[in-house]
Amino acid sequence: MHSVGHHNLPSYALLRSFECAARHESFTQAAEELHLTQSAVSRQVKELEDMMGATLFRRVGRRVVLTESGRRFAADLAVDLENLRQSVARAIAVGERISTLRIGILPTFASRWLIPRLATFLNDHPNIEIRLETRTLPFDLTRERFDVAIHFGKADWPDARMTKLFDEEMLPVASPRFRDMQMATEPTRLAQAPLLHLITRESAWIDWFAINGISDRRLLSGRHFDQFSMIISAAAASLGAALLPKYLIESELESGILIPLSDTALKTHNSYFVVSAAGDVNPQVNAFTRWLLSAARRGSMHWARHDGRL
Amino acid sequence: MHSVGHHNLPSYALLRSFECAARHESFTQAAEELHLTQSAVSRQVKELEDMMGATLFRRVGRRVVLTESGRRFAADLAVDLENLRQSVARAIAVGERISTLRIGILPTFASRWLIPRLATFLNDHPNIEIRLETRTLPFDLTRERFDVAIHFGKADWPDARMTKLFDEEMLPVASPRFRDMQMATEPTRLAQAPLLHLITRESAWIDWFAINGISDRRLLSGRHFDQFSMIISAAAASLGAALLPKYLIESELESGILIPLSDTALKTHNSYFVVSAAGDVNPQVNAFTRWLLSAARRGSMHWARHDGRL
DNA sequence: CACCTTCTATGAGCGGAACTCATGCTTCGT
DNA sequence: ACGAAGCATGAGTTCCGCTCATAGAAGGTG
Structure with missing residues (x-):
């Protein structure tokens, strides 16, 4: 718990949250813009008010409205913060030559x-x-x-x-179509389905099945590629199930082109x-x-x- | 570990440390002004440089010298931060009427x-x-x-x-003169010396001696007062040893008017x-x-x- | 030139700030 | 009257921002 005065400023986080909340006159929207939770913005505004000993927002119903001094302050802040950002940006740009x-x-x-x-x-x-x-x-x-x-x-x-x-966390994935065709919703069924392998890591699938208590010589069969990007394309084309690092298939997971076949990820060393x-x-x-x-x-x-x- | 850009600023702590260090061209002096350790300032400047990807100080011998871009940036910062402080101060002042x-x-x-x-x-x-x-x-x-x-x-x-x-932490103290007169450097000797009591807390000394393994009926004898301020004056005048809350005798301890007779403080409940x-x-x-x-x-x-x- | 002083750099470690999550409470719209 | 939407708040967690201790480098001094 800190105080504030002529020589000490509230933290940048507080000021920015307030400035943003003031612009929207809404904590929820501010939270969205700043990629924080509504909870965070609410707390920060409150903290700023407490530090300054001034009411910046008036809580009216399920809404927040700027007080007169809050409005002035927000306007000042917007300018000041922008100046600061400019200064920093300029310093970065002229730091060294290209x-x-x-x-x-x-x-x-x-x-x-x-x-x-x-x-x-x-x-x-x-x-x-x-x-x-x-x-x-x-x-x-x-x-x-x-x-x-x-x-x-x-x-x-x-x-x-x-x-x-x-x-690295390897996640078993496939296209929705493949999953439905093979009914590959649990390890035992999955072991029967065609698997996609990376040539430099042939043992990946074996390790993953081991976690799930399955060991089978035939797991090594399937299709083999020497780059992840090929496997991703192959999986998307429903050629088989793939064991892929999360980081490489974020967009596919999000868009639903690929879907996880299980929650257990394989943590390689x-x-x-x-x-x-x-x-x-x-x-x-x-x-x-x-x-x-x-x-x-x-x-x-x-x-x-x-x-x-x- | 964070990055910085056009829409995100380094924390105020970083900027302020840099601005101050730039003004002094010395981390040690900046640390002094900001009441931080030299270690903190050094780290913060380094962090700022890393975030911005620019060299702000050149380390030359046991000295730091601003680079050209560092100098520009520091000047900008000084202005920006001052503006911000003004805005905050004004918002506090006009917050409510007196x-x-x-x-x-x-x-x-x-x-x-x-x-x-x-x-x-x-x-x-x-x-x-x-x-x-x-x-x-x-x-x-x-x-x-x-x-x-x-x-x-x-x-x-x-x-x-x-x-x-x-x-509350009660510390046994006395004037240096009293300590020397009574040779009251350890509990056993101290128990013989005249003690100063607060009337509403007669048991304080007894509790303190108990911690040190001494119990004696006669401990209650001595001089009694009904305000701490009187006890402080009495102790300073070498009338006896007092058991006083640290918070009330900071200046006396600092100036040496009163000195601790022991390190064991009594924590009351x-x-x-x-x-x-x-x-x-x-x-x-x-x-x-x-x-x-x-x-x-x-x-x-x-x-x-x-x-x-x- | 060895020594001491005075600066900055850095590893380790700790407390508290700054979040999130979950949930409650109030109000507004229908 | 009920649900949706928004702010508030208790509890819990992560990691920033500091300190302490110490190393290392460079000047100043006899």
Whole structure:
């Protein structure tokens, strides 16, 4: 519980919530715009009122209406916050001259996870150019002159700063049509159906069935591909059931092109990592790493347009 | 770990730390001004740089020097933050017309704890007037028309919203001269020395000695007073050893007029509470309560000028 | 040139702020 | 009268924002 005065400001979160709530004269709508819960906005406005000792909204019925001083304050705030944002944006833009980050990355991860979210980062950092190059095997960061790499596996990279993005969770999925055709709603039925395999990870399905108490030599039969993107297409085309990392099929799950066949996900012991050279102090590398991390935390695509918090 | 962009700002803490560090071109001095550790400022500046992907300071030797873009940014920030502060201050001031908070309070607590800190609250809320009236016994908030009361004891007030400020910790103290005269450096010696008692709490010394494994009928002898302020004066005048709440003798401890005779404090089972009427929605009451709470948390007087955080 | 002082950087760890979830309460529309 | 829509609030959780302790680097001083 804090107080506020001439030399101490309420936190940015409070001010922004109030400004937004004032614009809409509605906590619910503000919550929507800010991607918070109505609960959060309600609390924050209340807290701000308490700190300032002033009534900003009058609660009338199931509605909130700005008081006169609330209206003035909101107007001032809108201007002040915009100025601040401008200052920050400008400082980011002139930070260094335009420079290029070279990024080594796995192909499917790039097209299905990174690129859909990338717009927000590039928007916020107009002076950073991106150059994506796909690599599948570990390589020497400095020799290849990559600034950053996305690595899948373990934290076993020499001379590198590694930050885990997330663990891999493999989910059994198929097209709705396939599910209905095969009645593949439980593991035993699923074991009979055609399975789609990734060549470099033949054991994935076996591991998943093991969790469900099924072991069968014939599980290895089915169709085999050497890239996730092919499996995704194959599954969408009802060629079989696939075991796919959640992160790569967000849009398909959302649109219903693919649906989960079970709730039990297979946690592999590998993870995605951001890698940069141990001695690198380039702040743009840090900014990118940091952004990746926050995007990974946020998880779903819903928020792709809204990186960052404060 | 978060990112920053056109619609999301770094937290106020980060910006303020940077602005201050930029003004001094020194993290240590900034830490001093902001009453933070050097560690905190260092981290915050680094975090800001990472979020923005720009180098704001160049680390040269044991010194930090603003980069060109850092300098620009700091200048912008100083203006923006000042504007924001102005807007907030104005909104607080015009919030309601000047009104008076009537506060019921214990006499020594008022003069020794509240009043020394009160300036900051009044400063931040120019539209609030204060009217302090001393009461020692519980009373009816609404009948007496108090807006707020400070209560000592237990949370047993009917129809009231009570917030605990802090527990009472009684510390054995005396003047340096008294300590030397009586060689009262350990409990056994102290038991022989003249003790100062508060009439409403005769058992305090007995309880304290009990903690230290000493029980003696004669402990009740000594000098008796009915207000803490008298005991404080008596102790300062070397009339005896006193068992006093820390909160009431901060300045004496700091200046060395009184010194602790032991490290073991006596925690009584009573506490200080802020009390306001259950149904009260006056935001100024909340603001005052909130401020009291933050002042209590901060503890020592050192920070009296710096209430609140963001 | 060794020493001490004075700055910043960094690993570890903790408390509390800032959320979410679930639910209750009030009002408005039909 | 009933349901929908909106704000308030208790409880619980995550992780930011700090501190403490210590390392490391660079100047200042005899």
